[in-house]
Amino acid sequence: MTVNSLLKKLQTRPDAVETLNLLRELAAAAHSPKSIEVFHDQLLFYKAYPQSEAIRKFCDRELGRFHERIEEMGLSEDLAQTGIAGTEYSYAFDYSNARVLSDLLGKDIELDWEDYESREDPLVDILWLLLEDCEADAADSEDLTVREILERAAGNRTVISLLLECFERTFEPRAAAQIYNDANLTLRFKLVGKAPSRSTVADKKPAALFLWDPREDRSKFKFAEEILRPLTLPAPSPHKRAQDLLNIVHGTLLIRSREYYGATHGNPDDFYEIPLDRGATLLFWFAKPEWRLPQETGLGFVLLKNGVPISYGGGGAHPARLEIAVNLFDTFRGGEAAWVYAQLIRAARAFYHAPWCVARKYQVGHENEEGLASGSYWFYYKLGFRSTDAKIRRLAESERKKILKQKGYRSPKSVLKQLAEADVVLPLEGQDPADYHEFPLDRVSLLATDVLTRIAPRDRKIDSRILKAVEALLGFPIPQMSANERHSVAQQGLFLLAHGKCRTWPDDLKHTWLRMARGKGSAHEANYLSEVMTLKDYFGELAELSLKHSDLA
Secondary structure, eight states: OOHHHHHHHHTTOOOHHHHHHHHHHHHHSOOOHHHHHHHHHHHHHHHHSOSSHHHHHHHHHHHHTHHHHHHHHTOTTTTTTSOOTTSEEEEOOOHHHHHHHHHHHGGGEEEOHHHHTTSOOSSTTTHHHHSOGGGHHHHTOSSSOHHHHHHHHHTTSOHHHHHHHHHHHHSOHHHHHHHHHHHOOOEEEESOTTSOOTTTOOOOOOSSOOOOOTTOOGGGOOHHHHTTSOOOOOOOOOHHHHHHHHHHHHHHHHTTTOOOHHHHTEEEEEEEEEEOSTTEEEEEEEEOGGGOOSSSEEEEEEEEETTEEEEEEEEEEETTEEEEEEEEOGGGOSSOHHHHHHHHHHHHHHHOOOSEEEEOGGGGTTTOHHHHHTTHHHHHHHHTOEESSHHHHHHHHHHHHHHHHSTTOOOOHHHHHHHTTSOEEEESSSOOGGGOOOOOHHHHHHHHHHHHHHHOOOSTTHHHHHHHHHHHHHTSOOOOOOHHHHHHHHHHHHHHHHHOOGGGSOHHHHHHHHHHHHHTTSSOTHHHHHHHGGGHHHHHHHHHHHHHHHHHO
16 A cells, blocks of 8 residues: 555544554655655544554654654755654744743754844844943944844854843843844744654653544533533642643644743643543643733643643633633544533633633634634534624524535535624523623723823832722721732722722622732632622623723713
8 A cells, every 4th residue: 555545544543453553554654745744643643542552652652753754854844844853943932932942942942044134133223222331332333233243242152042131131021022022033943852842742641541432422422511510620730740731831832833822921830730531631720920911811721632732722711701712733633622622611610600601703714714614613603602793693593504404505605704703602601692792801991091090100109009099998908918919909909999889898898809809919810710700790880881981982
């Protein structure tokens, strides 16, 4: 059989004996660049979904030495950007991830000068800020290039390590991140040694390997029941274990060019390793205190299957709704997408009971060609999600009737685009989708702005002035707390001052608000979520007030 025939046969998911024989034949075969990439991904698939211990052992061994195969075939550059061990990789990582990779790889990662010099110089206007005062004349010279100056300044170090050091020294952390990210600096490295790769990034093999049966009947899985099934949360992971797992998260995403806020700023002190069925483990975390969202709680997650990362996502938790976006990596797409989504909702609901789950319109195809091509709107529809737009709900029902009536009918792309023009929501308490109203985060934020105009100036003492006003409103002093908690209470206090009605609250509700506000800045943001549902009327009143002010404006 040809290599392509072997690969096609393997993708029919034969029994364990035939699968192992096919994998062995493919390991011994002569490959093209295209077929070796497909073979790699089949090894990765069967590492996550082995039908036997022997298959898992074989996949572990082959993937562990895949970089040697790439080297022998001379495909390091031909397979660049695939994330396969032994290949080249380049990407404009954000500030936090560039620091992670620079610390991990040392001299094996560097600025991609070819990319840098192919566009307008992004550092020329800020170079004088990054260097020492005595180097200002060099930075101002028309005869010296930025590359010449930085390579001279770096000495025997890498330029990127020097730059990251200078950004950290020169700017406040959030400013450093923003200015660095705006420079869009591409880094280049090879996926060998300590470098993460799709071939190697995984947790340790579980003690009890879950053996996959391709013939398993999936019809027993009922999404509506699964999301309501109770989930017992473990204690937060010990710091070292959490950091090791976050390293797996970073490695998983960075070599797939999948950066997102929730993962970049994941908190090892607020990290949960949640065991699930089917050999799965959900890595679930909150953000570091200094990177938390003001009104929502940012969530991040990666799902491991037999220790192999197969899916990732993020979301925002708010008393008004739970927002979740999930993505299964291409290698593992198949029959478990709905089950994975259900586990994410279960995990979030274990922390707090939101009334709605919302998926943004991008997830169902708005300005998303991949989502349109896969018909993702119907994936969400089958799970029980419905559009927030009444006209689109009627269109969906009309299309659904056509699908049921006309064998082989598929919604045309033009219709899928219409279906994707609004968010979709899943009622979690039996509500009518027509009753969903988006919480106006932006308008509520402006309520805080209005209060700030009365407490100006916005100087270093502003938190103290806010806290003094909050104490007067609550009618009792705010206790001693950490700096992060104090800042959080001040920021949440702006919303309380805008609300203005808490003087009539019973004392227990006032103390609940204080625990909620303090929890936003505490070591565990789950403390915030544990209190917010008690205050859902307060958040609803903030929404009404913000819209009223908007109408008046």
